[in-house]
Amino acid sequence: xxxxxxxxxxxxxxxxxxxxxxxxxxxxxxxxxxxxxxxxxxxxxxxxxxxxxxxxxxxxxxxxxxxxxxxxxxxxxxxxxxxxxxxxxxxxxxxxxxxx
Numbered sequence: 774x775x776x777x778x779x780x781x782x783x784x785x786x787x788x789x790x791x792x793x794x795x796x797x798x799x800x801x802x803x804x805x806x807x808x809x810x811x812x813x814x815x816x817x818x819x820x821x822x823x824x825x826x827x828x829x830x831x832x833x834x835x836x837x838x839x840x841x842x843x844x845x846x847x848x849x850x851x852x853x854x855x856x857x858x859x860x861x862x863x864x865x866x867x868x869x870x871x872x873x
Contacts, residue, residue: 788831788834788859788860789857789858789859789860789869790829790831790834790857790858791855791856791857792828792856792857792858793828794854796824796825796827796828797849797854797856799824800821800824800825800845800846800849801849801850803817803820803821803824804846804849804850818842821842821846822839825838825839829858833860833864833866834858834860834866837858837860837866838858841868844868845868848868848870853870855870855871856868856869856870857869857870857871
């Protein structure tokens, strides 16, 4: 056990955000709308971004998800419903997939 009060703790806490099923359904519905030409690309991106802003409160995770939106949407398109955003103590982030 470390008893030194001078011991430096990592500044970034590990974190996992589970995307809600509602959020994934909203993103999938938006993808269907652009597929049938009911929505332009700019509107598509802004709609997706707003869905994610409503879902993710952590600014850094939100920024990661928006920057990697194409990867997220590919997981949704292949039917993944259990999508998590992970951040470790070094600040590295990635998507995690699993079964419900």
